[in-house]
Amino acid sequence: MKHIYPILARYLISALLALNNLAVFYLIFTPLTIYPVYFILSLFFPVEIIGKNLLINDYSIELIDACIAGSAYYLLTILNLATPMKFKTRIYSLIFSFSLFLLINVLRISFFSYLFISGFSLFNLFHLIFWYALSILFVVGIWLLTIKLFKINKIPVYTDFFSIEKLLRI
Numbered sequence: 001m002k003h004i005y006p007i008l009a010r011y012l013i014s015a016l017l018a019l020n021n022l023a024v025f026y027l028i029f030t031p032l033t034i035y036p037v038y039f040i041l042s043l044f045f046p047v048e049i050i051g052k053n054l055l056i057n058d059y060s061i062e063l064i065d066a067c068i069a070g071s072a073y074y075l076l077t078i079l080n081l082a083t084p085m086k087f088k089t090r091i092y093s094l095i096f097s098f099s100l101f102l103l104i105n106v107l108r109i110s111f112f113s114y115l116f117i118s119g120f121s122l123f124n125l126f127h128l129i130f131w132y133a134l135s136i137l138f139v140v141g142i143w144l145l146t147i148k149l150f151k152i153n154k155i156p157v158y159t160d161f162f163s164i165e166k167l168l169r170i
Contacts, residue, residue: 010160030068040106083152
C-alpha cells in the first residue's frame with residue numbers, strides 16, 4: 001500500500017489546486033502576465049496600469065482571467081501530476097512548461113493589444129480564432145515538447161491506473 005500513497009498524493013494535489021476557482025494560478029500568474037505586457041506595450045504607447053487594466057491612450061484593456069489563462073496552467077499541472085516521473089524531472093518540467101506558456105501568453109496579449117489599439121479591422125475575428133483554437137493547441141504543443149525534452153515515457157493517468165491495479169493484485 002505504501003507505493004499507492006505517492007500516486008494518491010499527486011491526484012489529491014491536483015484536486016486541491018482547483019479549489020477556489022483556480023485562485024492559486026491567478027494569484028501567481030496575474031502579475032507575472034500583466035507587468036511584462038505593460039513593459040512590452042510601453043515600448044510603443046504610453047501605458048498605465050490600474051488593477052488588471054492597461055490604460056493606453058483612450059483605451060482600457062482589461063486582462064480578465066481568460067487572458068491570464070489559469071485553466072491552461074492548471075491543465076499543464078494536471079498532465080504533469082498525472083504522469084509518473086522523478087520529483088526533480090517533475091519540478092523542472094513544470095517550470096519549463098509554465099515559463100514557455102507564460103512567454104507565449106505575454107506575447108499573445110501584447111500582440112493583440114497592439115492590434116486593438118492600432119485599430120486592426122479583423123481584431124475580433126483573429127482574437128476569437130486564437131482564443132478558441134490556438135490556445136488549446138499551445139497547451140498540447142507545450143505538453144508534447146515537455147514530454148520530448150524531459151524524456152517522459154509514461155502516459156498520464158493510464159500508467160498510474162495500471163500501477164495501482166498491479167499493486168492491488170499482490
